[in-house]
Amino acid sequence: PIDLYIGGVDHATMHMIYARFWVKVLHELGFVGFREPFSRFYSNGWVTLGKTKMSKSKGNVVGPDDFLERYGADTCRLNILFLGPANEDMEWTETSVEAMARFVRRLWRVINDVVDQAPSGEPGGGVLARKAHATIAKVSDDIGRRYAFNTAIAAVMELVNELSRDRAGRDARFAAETAVSLIQPYAPHVVEELWERLGHERLWEESWPKADPALLELETIEVVVQVNGRIRDRLHVAPDTPEEELVALARESSRVQTYVDGAEVVRTFVAPGKKLVNFVT
Known part of the structure; x- marks a missing residue:
């Protein structure tokens, strides 16, 4: 069976019915050993414009080409995932794209400042390192268990804010590498360049970061x-x-x-x- 089926709510009453019917037929005939083709169904929300679902028939579809040309694919991808919970309807606005573009530019500035100012070597386990490990834990849970992509992005934004206050600190480089790694699924192009500036290459081949339980324990x-x-x-x-x-x-x-x-x-x-x-x- 398929582990996870992702689609609009209409899939539950249309496409999935056909798939389930044929799998049940194949099961009755002895060709497969299971009766349900999907172990789990996750219903994504609609992207709306003026609180109305975007639809070709309604003529209210906003094409991505103009936004891709102005802001780039990474910003557009981050924006659509940050608009709200993935299983709820979300309103498309141009102001939200511009706001996300400002975050991407800030991320670029902060990471480059860390490259120029922060020392190399192992992190010291200070406040910023603890924040980085807490962010790893939250983002991993948001993506892997909750499918809450918007809150995962928000957590990285918080880490970048903390990093911006201590760009030359002992833990700054580790926090920068963590932020870049965690935002990679949404903004693979810009973070690959940042990853190289941090002295590495081929981020997409690296393992997903793991939080250190010892550093998740709060001092206060x-x-x-x-x-x-x-x-x-x-x-x-x-x-x-x-x-x-x-x-x-x-x-x-x-x-x-x-x-x-x-x-x-x-x-x-x-x-x-x-x-x-x-x-x-």
């Missing part, structure tokens, strides 16, 4: 502290900080004390994951 987490539902402070603590100690640290915050102002705390709420503490007075 951010805890939002609220008083009566309003944010009054933010703490950075170790992930294994006991709940009692976390509440005590939040109570000791000078900003929190200003808003509590001697009032009795009638309830203290700590959210699951210990990322929020709310004092109710």
Whole structure:
């Protein structure tokens, strides 16, 4: 059987019916040992224009040639995958293409700055390296399990933002190589040039990056502290900080004390994951 069938929702009620019928016939005749031809079906959304499905019959199809000439194939491919979840309808706009073109240009500038400024050698395992490994884990899960291409691209954008703040750091080259590798399925042409500038070649032959579990463990987490539902402070603590100690640290915050102002705390709420503490007075 086919592992994965990808198509529009109309495939489930048209093309797949014929395929399933003939496979069942072949199964009954003893020619195949399975009754279903597809193990899984993934329904992709429509690209719309003015909230209406693009269709030749409706005459509202936007051809790619002009955009390819102006922005290149990589930008157009990134844009269509970034518009929204792949299994939902997505609205085509020219402004979104221009925004993606700006990201590609920024990616080019940042990676080239890293080539010129960052030292070679093994990464140091600092904040940027941890961010790179976290991005590997997220992008791998988004693509491999969730088919969420838009959030995978967004994760690489976040990594590039972090990299832009530390272009000469010890972990910068590793973060740059990670960003280039993870964006390769969407923008193979521009990243191949960047990969060469980073001192490598033939990126398409390289194995997919793997996250180091040890570097996925956070040194600190951010805890939002609220008083009566309003944010009054933010703490950075170790992930294994006991709940009692976390509440005590939040109570000791000078900003929190200003808003509590001697009032009795009638309830203290700590959210699951210990990322929020709310004092109710």
